[in-house]
Amino acid sequence: MSAPAIRCAGLGKSFGGAAVLRDLSLTVGHGELLGLVGPNGAGKSTLLRLLLGLVSRDAGELSVLGLDPARDAVAIAARTGYLPGETGVYLQMTGAQFLAFCRGFHPRRDDARERRLADAFALPLAGKVRSYSAGMKQKLALLATLAPDLDLYLLDEPDRALDASMRMTLRDELRAMKAAGKTIVLSSHHLFEIESLADRLVFFWQGALLAADDVAAARARLRRRPRLRLQPGASLPAGARELRREPDDTLVVETDGDPMAWLRSVPDGVVEGAEIGVPRLDDLYDALFADLGKAGSR
Numbered sequence: 001m002s003a004p005a006i007r008c009a010g011l012g013k014s015f016g017g018a019a020v021l022r023d024l025s026l027t028v029g030h031g032e033l034l035g036l037v038g039p040n041g042a043g044k045s046t047l048l049r050l051l052l053g054l055v056s057r058d059a060g061e062l063s064v065l066g067l068d069p070a071r072d073a074v075a076i077a078a079r080t081g082y083l084p085g086e087t088g089v090y091l092q093m094t095g096a097q098f099l100a101f102c103r104g105f106h107p108r109r110d111d112a113r114e115r116r117l118a119d120a121f122a123l124p125l126a127g128k129v130r131s132y133s134a135g136m137k138q139k140l141a142l143l144a145t146l147a148p149d150l151d152l153y154l155l156d157e158p159d160r161a162l163d164a165s166m167r168m169t170l171r172d173e174l175r176a177m178k179a180a181g182k183t184i185v186l187s188s189h190h191l192f193e194i195e196s197l198a199d200r201l202v203f204f205w206q207g208a209l210l211a212a213d214d215v216a217a218a219r220a221r222l223r224r225r226p227r228l229r230l231q232p233g234a235s236l237p238a239g240a241r242e243l244r245r246e247p248d249d250t251l252v253v254e255t256d257g258d259p260m261a262w263l264r265s266v267p268d269g270v271v272e273g274a275e276i277g278v279p280r281l282d283d284l285y286d287a288l289f290a291d292l293g294k295a296g297s298r
Contacts, residue, residue: 004029004030005031005064008027008060011026011061013046013059022208023059026204029183031181033186035195036241037201038203044204045156051070051154057132080154081153082153082154083154085157087138087141087160094127095127098129109150113146113147146177151183152183153184155186156186159188167190169294170193171196175222195280218287223258223276225254226240226276227251227274229274237262237267239257240253240256252283
């Protein structure tokens with residue numbers, strides 16, 4: 001059996017005596033799209049840099065495409081597309097010059113993907129990059145990163161500075177790449193996009209991965225929190241507490257017992273619509289990291 005695309009075992013990294021990654025173990029299969037979720041400073045970007053050998057690990061074992069980044073960083077980079085969280089493009093170049101420069105590192109292209117992205121992004125490639133907006137620079141960096149035909153793509157906040165329509169374009173392209181067997185690891189703060197794309201999510205907190213049991217327990221708690229729309233003028237019936245009211249007047253509530261049993265007990269004409277048993281990623285994120293943040297501040 002071939003080695004996984006990525007394997008980390010007991011990975012550790014510190015900067016200035018502060019631990020950034022702590023005993024991190026993770027395996028990513030070939031053709032998998034893995035989503036990294038967690039607050040800023042949790043270690044997601046450091047992990048991506050370690051995978052490429054841009055920084056060296058202090059502890060543990062690491063294999064990327066069957067190679068060790070400590071010894072084979074150049075060989076890994078030749079097979080990997082990397083988009084850093086802080087997009088860096090050469091301002092003195094035109095867009096076309098920048099793409100030609102990047103093509104020198106990865107000459108093997110997916111011509112169809114490159115054309116789709118170029119058409120969708122509609123960048124003024126004859127213009128200097130210094131004249132581009134933040135969103136245009138991000139699209140240029142994405143085009144340079146995704147057009148090559150590679151084995152692995154490491155994308156740190158790829159939807160940064162993109163509007164909703166461009167995020168949808170990116171999501172569709174990443175989905176097509178996954179279907180073509182590409183291995184993708186990405187982080188994003190747009191939780192709906194990452195949830196809709198990823199085969200699997202891992203949650204970072206202070207340099208470590210949250211245990212699967214903790215995530216499962218949080219999901220179970222959220223299943224007791226229905227989302228409701230009440231009929232105009234109706235009050236929330238007894239047996240449930242309002243946790244949050246969203247801008248469209250949807251209520252997120254917590255029931256004393258089984259939410260389905262509570263909903264069946266509600267008189268007709270009170271609830272207009274309900275969503276039960278489908279924890280959304282943004283709610284899971286809040287439940288996990290708000291509780292951890294409170295515990296860490298005590």
